[in-house]
Amino acid sequence: LPPGPPAIPILGNLMWLTRSVAEFEPLLRDLCSKYGPVVTIHLGSNPIVIVGNRDLAHEMLIQHGVVFADRPSPSPALRMLSFNQSSISTAGYGPRWRLLRRNLATEMLNPSRVRQCADARDWILRHLLDKLRLTAASGDGVVVVKETFQFAMFCLLVFLCFGEKLEEAAVREIEAVQQDSLRFYRKLNIFAIAPTISKYLFRGRWNHLLQLLQRRREIFLPLITSRRQQKESRVPGENSFRFCYLDSLLDLEIPEEEGRKLNDNEIITLCAEFLDGGTDTTSTALEWIMANVVKHPAVQEKLAEEVGEETKEELLQKKPYLKAVVLEGLRRHPPGHFVLPHAVTEEISVRGFTIPKDASINFSVAKMNLDGETWPDPLEFRPERFLPGGEGEGVDITGSRKIQMMPFGVGRRICPGMGLALLHLEFFVANLVREFRWESAEGGEIDLSEIPEFTIVMRNPLRARISSRRM
Numbered sequence: 124l125p126p127g128p129p130a131i132p133i134l135g136n137l138m139w140l141t142r143s144v145a146e147f148e149p150l151l152r153d154l155c156s157k158y159g160p161v162v163t164i165h166l167g168s169n170p171i172v173i174v175g176n177r178d179l180a181h182e183m184l185i186q187h188g189v190v191f192a193d194r195p196s197p198s199p200a201l202r203m204l205s206f207n208q209s210s211i212s213t214a215g216y217g218p219r220w221r222l223l224r225r226n227l228a229t230e231m232l233n234p235s236r237v238r239q240c241a242d243a244r245d246w247i248l249r250h251l252l253d254k255l256r257l258t259a260a261s262g263d264g265v266v267v268v269k270e271t272f273q274f275a276m277f278c279l280l281v282f283l284c285f286g287e288k289l290e291e292a293a294v295r296e297i298e299a300v301q302q303d304s305l306r307f308y309r310k311l312n313i314f315a316i317a318p319t320i321s322k323y324l325f326r327g328r329w330n331h332l333l334q335l336l337q338r339r340r341e342i343f344l345p346l347i348t349s350r351r352q353q354k355e356s357r358v359p360g361e362n363s364f365r366f367c368y369l370d371s372l373l374d375l376e377i378p379e380e381e382g383r384k385l386n387d388n389e390i391i392t393l394c395a396e397f398l399d400g401g402t403d404t405t406s407t408a409l410e411w412i413m414a415n416v417v418k419h420p421a422v423q424e425k426l427a428e429e430v431g432e433e434t435k436e437e438l439l440q441k442k443p444y445l446k447a448v449v450l451e452g453l454r455r456h457p458p459g460h461f462v463l464p465h466a467v468t469e470e471i472s473v474r475g476f477t478i479p480k481d482a483s484i485n486f487s488v489a490k491m492n493l494d495g496e497t498w499p500d501p502l503e504f505r506p507e508r509f510l511p512g513g514e515g516e517g518v519d520i521t522g523s524r525k526i527q528m529m530p531f532g533v534g535r536r537i538c539p540g541m542g543l544a545l546l547h548l549e550f551f552v553a554n555l556v557r558e559f560r561w562e563s564a565e566g567g568e569i570d571l572s573e574i575p576e577f578t579i580v581m582r583n584p585l586r587a588r589i590s591s592r593r594m
């Protein structure tokens with residue numbers, strides 16, 4: 124195994140168990156400077172290997188991709204939350220995972236389907252801008268954007284998932300249960316200790332989990348049932364029928380199980396994953412990007428000039444400086460500082476280290492994105508890096524050729540929502556800058572310090588003064 128601190132029985136392990144890996148980032152950074160770019164830590168009785176070197180990550184995730192594409196066996200709590208690994212992100216590397224992932228990618232995230240949802244984005248954008256105008260008018264021009272961005276992204280993903288423009292109260296209800304489950308994810312490690320007895324040891328948390336799953340079922344099931352009925356009574360070719368992720372799940376058949384359809388619990392889990400995957404990650408990235416746009420007035424003016432009066436998303440997608448600003452935001456502030464945990468399918472030797480079968484392994488996204496060898500002055504926000512002549516010109520964020528940055532992971536488990544996320548970020552950043560001039564609320568510095576929640580968020584959420592550019 125790669126080197127690492129000695130496992131201190133019970134106490135040392137308990138420290139890891141009560142927090143998520145992201146909460147230990149400063150400590151991991153120290154471990155990396157002491158032991159090198161690959162370290163082993165011990166969680167319960169299982170070793171976890173953490174990789175912070177891009178070449179090694181490339182060797183593992185691309186060259187030996189199949190060996191590193193599995194997920195660790197889940198704790199009892201994660202098994203419950205994922206309904207026995209029915210989600211794409213928790214499924215083991217195998218035919219079920221392939222089927223579910225292909226379904227999401229081809230049925231929902233293919234470019235033509237994504238284009239068909241442009242009117243939904245326009246609808247959400249109108250709401251978002253109205254909300255910001257209203258808040259600014261009642262607050263001396265000042266807005267705190269975090270909650271507004273989160274809710275906008277949530278409405279959009281709920282629509283793509285269930286095919287319905289729900290009332291605000293209904294969306295808020297779904298958002299509350301999903302936020303609760305995201306908070307729960309951070310406490311899951313505790314159930315890795317003595318799995319069979321942990322639900323008795325931590326009875327309060329376990330009961331909370333059961334209530335959460337019940338609440339989620341009560342909210343999602345009526346939406347699923349109503350959609351199933353609508354589909355059955357649908358007249359073919361009817362224009363008002365908008366295809367959504369749920370439709371693809373209702374149609375899906377599992378070849379390995381004699382073509383059986385997904386059951387309600389499996390569908391609920393996959394819809395919940397769609398919402399978790401696409402909302403918090405994107406709204407966090409949007410807030411970080413806007414914080415830097417506020418902090419750097421010259422970047423904002425250059426961006427506003429490039430965007431001009433353009434509103435069409437397919438034309439916005441061709442704006443190089445807009446793309447550069449979004450990429451620089453994702454490089455400097457990746458919403459996840461680690462990917463989801465991977466597991467090794469067979470013992471493998473890489474560069475003299477032996478990683479045993481079933482070992483858990485993770486990759487430090489933040490370390491690679493901020494590597495000074497690839498990115499001079501890595502902490503500086505400088506979108507020009509991605510323009511012709513810059514060190515990031517033509518960067519391949521899928522990391523297939525080489526890894527320079529990996530906000531979406533790389534290899535077989537790379538985020539399937541990457542294209543949609545980039546489109547959403549470009550669309551909202553462009554329109555927010557086209558519509559408003561953004562300044563720091565207090566006229567002072569924007570604080571870029573971080574704090575881990577489900578994603579790595581701003582310790583002090585962005586407060587900005589906005590004024591219309593149309594006056």
Ligand code: HEM
Nearest residue numbers: 211212400401404405408462463530531532536538540544
């Ligand atoms: C800025 C936005 C986003 C970021 C930064 C992000 C990042 C990531 C990362 C780092 C992973 C883990 C990769 C690994 O384990 O190696 C992941 C997986 C995943 N993401 Fe995203 N994501 C974003 C948006 C989305 C969207 C919009 C969706 C869907 C609507 C989505 C769905 C998923 C799914 C289903 C997985 C699991 C893939 C698998 O296990 O095969 N994500 N994402």
